[in-house]
Amino acid sequence: MNQQRARRFKSAKAAKEAELEESIMRERFRAQGKEVLPRDDAPREVSDPNIITPGTEFMEKLSAALEYYVRARLSSHPRWKDVKVILSDANVPGEGEHKIMSFIRAQRSMESYDPNTRHCLYGLDADLIMLALASHKVHFSILREDVLRQNHQPDICVPVTDKSFTAQELPKVKCRGWFPRITEARSKGKLPKKPYQFLNIWVLREYLELEMTIPGCKHDIDRLIDDFIFICFLTGNDFIPHIPSLEIHEYAVDLLIDVYKTMYKKMGGYIVDTDKIKDKHAAYVKISRLEKFLHELSLHEEKIFLKRYELREKLLRKIQRQAAEDEWNERNYEIVEESADVLEQECISVCTDDKPDVTENTLELKRDLKDNLRSKQDLFKNGSSKHDRIRLGLPGWKSRFYKEKFGAETSNEIGRLQTEMVQKYLEGLCWVLRYYFSDVPSWSWYYPFYYAPFASDLKHLSQFKISFTVDKPLRPFDQLMAVLPPESSCALPKCYSKLMACEESTIQMFYPSDLAIDTHGKRFLWQGVAKLPFIDVKLLLSATQTVEKDLALHEMRRNTIRQEKILLRNSSSLANNAAFAPISEKKILISTSEITGWLSQDEDAPSNGLFRSPIRDLPDITHDQTISAMFFNPEAVKPISRLLDNVIVPDKAVTESDIRTRPMWHTYPGPRPPTVTCRPDTLWKGSSPAMQPREEVKNAGTGWMGRGRGGFGAATTETQQIRRNGFWRGRGDAAGGSDGRGFQGGWFDGGADGGAYSFRPGGGWTGRGSAVQKQQQTAWRPVGTWARGGGRGGSGQPRAW
Known part of the structure; x- marks a missing residue:
C-alpha cells in the first residue's frame, strides 16, 4: 500500500x-x-x-463494461461457446496477478486437476516471472510486449494537408496527449503492430537448473527455484526496498547466484522449505542458513559501494567537461544562427506565402517539451545532483549513512535503529515469500522504513520471532484514502x-x-x-x-468488498449444475478436470435474458445466453512445490553451451563486464554454429570517439533527425547502433564530413560553414571493436543509402 x-x-x-x-x-x-x-x-x-x-467511479464503470463484453462474446461468438470466464474486478481484494495465481494454486492442489493444463498470463510486470516459477508448473507461458522492439519502431507522423482552415478550426489537443489528433488524417493512417514475445517457464527452469547446479551435490530443481525466488527478494519488490548494495543493472542476480552456489554446502542445504509455508512462525525460512548466506553476501558490499562511487565521480567529471564544451559551442552558434535566420526569412518570403504551420509548431512544442522534461529527470546533467555527503564505500560510510538518513549519531542510537530495521526486513522477506507461495499472511503489515538495512547489518537473525496478525483487507474507499x-x-x-x-x-x-x-x-x-x-x-x-x-x-x-463471478454459456455442461438455478441460496461444490470450487447464486444476474448495456452507443444484449454465479476458490490448501505426477515435460531445449558467463560487476575494472559464452567457437548465445563475420557500419561524422558504438549491418537502421530551423546540436558520439540508441546527440559540429547538414523543405539549404549538401559517406570495417581515442575515424568508402 x-x-x-x-x-x-x-x-x-x-x-x-x-x-x-x-x-x-x-x-x-x-x-x-x-x-x-x-x-x-x-x-x-x-x-x-x-x-x-479500486473504489473509483471509473473502475466501477470498467467492471460493468467487462461483464458486458464477456456476456456479449459468450452469447454470440462461436469460439466462446466452451469458454468459462472468472471475473475478479477491482472490488475483489488483492492484486490481479496474485488473484490469478491463487486460483491456479488452488486448482492445482485438487485431485481432479489435469497436470498438463496450460496457462498463459499476460503482462509486463517482472513479478509475473517469479510468480510463474513459484507455481512449479512447466506448462506456463507469459505473453509480454517486446518493449525494446516496440520503442525502435519509427513514429507515425500524420500531416495536415489542408492549410486553409484557421487554428480555431483545428481540434483542440492537450500537449501531453500527444499530437496530432486530426480525425480525417488519422483515419487513413495505419498504427504499428505491437510486437509480442513469449517467455516459456519450462525453458527458464532449464536455464536455472544449469545456472544453479552445485558441482558434487545432488539437487532438487524445484527447491533450487524456491531459493532463487527468495534470494531475489533482496533486490527489492513492491513490498520491501532492495538492499543498498544490490542493483539489478549491476548484475545483482549474478552475484546472488554466485554467493548461493559458494555457500550451499556451508549453509547445510536449501534456505526455503515451502512444505511449511502455512507455519504461523515462518518456519518455512531456515534462519541460520539465511544468515550464513547474508554474511557471505556482505563481504562484497564495500567493493560494490566503492566501485559505484568511483564510476559516479568519473561520470560527473565527464558530464562537466561536455557541458563546458557545449557552452563554448553555444556561443559560436549564436553568431552563425543570426545570419542563418536572416537567410531563412528571405527564403520564406520568396518561396511560400502559406500561413504559419500550426501543426508543425505544435509538434515542435511537443518535442521540445519532452526533451525539457527528460533533461530535468537527469540530475547529473542538469546540475541538480547534490554533493555526496555519505560516500558509500569510503571509511566511515555506515555512520554517515545513519546520521544523514535517520539523524542517528551515537552508536547506541545506530544500534537500536539497525535492530528494528533488520527485524522488520526479515519479517518482510517472510511475508513476501508466503504471499508468493500461498496467501496474504497479514493485510495490514508493511515495512516502516524508506530504506533497507545493509547486508552487513543483517545478522543475529535468530533472536527475532516472526509472526503476523491475521486481519481483513481495507474497503475500497479506505484504500483510496490510503x-x-x-x-x-x-x-x-x-x-x-x-x-x-x-x-x-x-x-x-x-x-x-x-x-x-x-x-x-x-x-x-x-x-x-x-x-x-x-x-x-x-x-x-x-x-x-x-x-x-x-x-x-x-x-x-x-x-x-465483492466476490469473483464465473460466467459461461447456458449450453455448457457445467451450466446444468444446481448452483446456477435462480432459487439456489447455498454454496454448492463443483469438481471437474477443468475447474473446482464453490458456487452460489449471482443476485445481479439478469432473469429475462436482457442485459442492459453500461456503455453509451452500444446496444443492450437482448438474448443473453450467459449464466453466472459467484465463485469461491476451494478452502486454503498447502501448495505443491514440485511437478505433479503424470506431467509431460517438454523436451530439453537448453544445453551447457547456451549458458553465458561474465565477471562479477564489482570485480571488473570497467562499467559493464563482457559476456562470454561457455563455448569459445560460438560468437552468440545459443546452440547455433559460429556466425560468420558481418560488416559493422557507422556513419562518418557522427562520433568516432571511444564512447560511440557501432552496430551490425543487419541490425542497423539509419535514423536521421530532421529539423526545419537551425541545426542539431550536441555531440555526434551518441550515434545509434544495434543496441538501439538513436541519434540523440545529433550530427557532429564542425566540418560536417558527410551528412552534417540541415534539411529545409522548399527553402534550399541553409547553414553555416561547410554544412552544405553533400553525398553522405559511411565508414565501415569488419566486426570488431571501434577504435578508441579522440577525433573521428576516417570517412572510409562511400556507400549508397
Missing part, C-alpha cells in the same frame, strides 16, 4: 511540474510568434491515471475528500502539499525515494468511519 501511495504521489508531482513547464513553453512560443494548437482543458475520463485504483494524493481527491466521494484538506481533520498530515524526494546517489529523479508519512491504519479508519453515513446509495455499493 505504501509503495502504491509513493508512486501515485510522485505521479501527481510529475504531472504538476509538466503542466507548469508546458505553460512556460507555450508562452515562449507565443513570444516568438509561433502559433500552436490550444490546450484542451476539458475534463476527460482518464485524465488522471490515479483513478485506475494511496491517493490530494490532487486526485476528485476520485473520492466529497465527504471523504474533505478529510484530506480540512484543517480539523485528524489525518490531514498524511497528505502533504509538497512531496520530499530523496535523490541521494541517484542519477534520475524518478529513482528517488518519496518520503511520505506512513499511513496509520487505525487512525485512518477512525476518521473515515465518521463520514460513512454521508455516502449515497450508489457510493455505498462502490465501497463494498
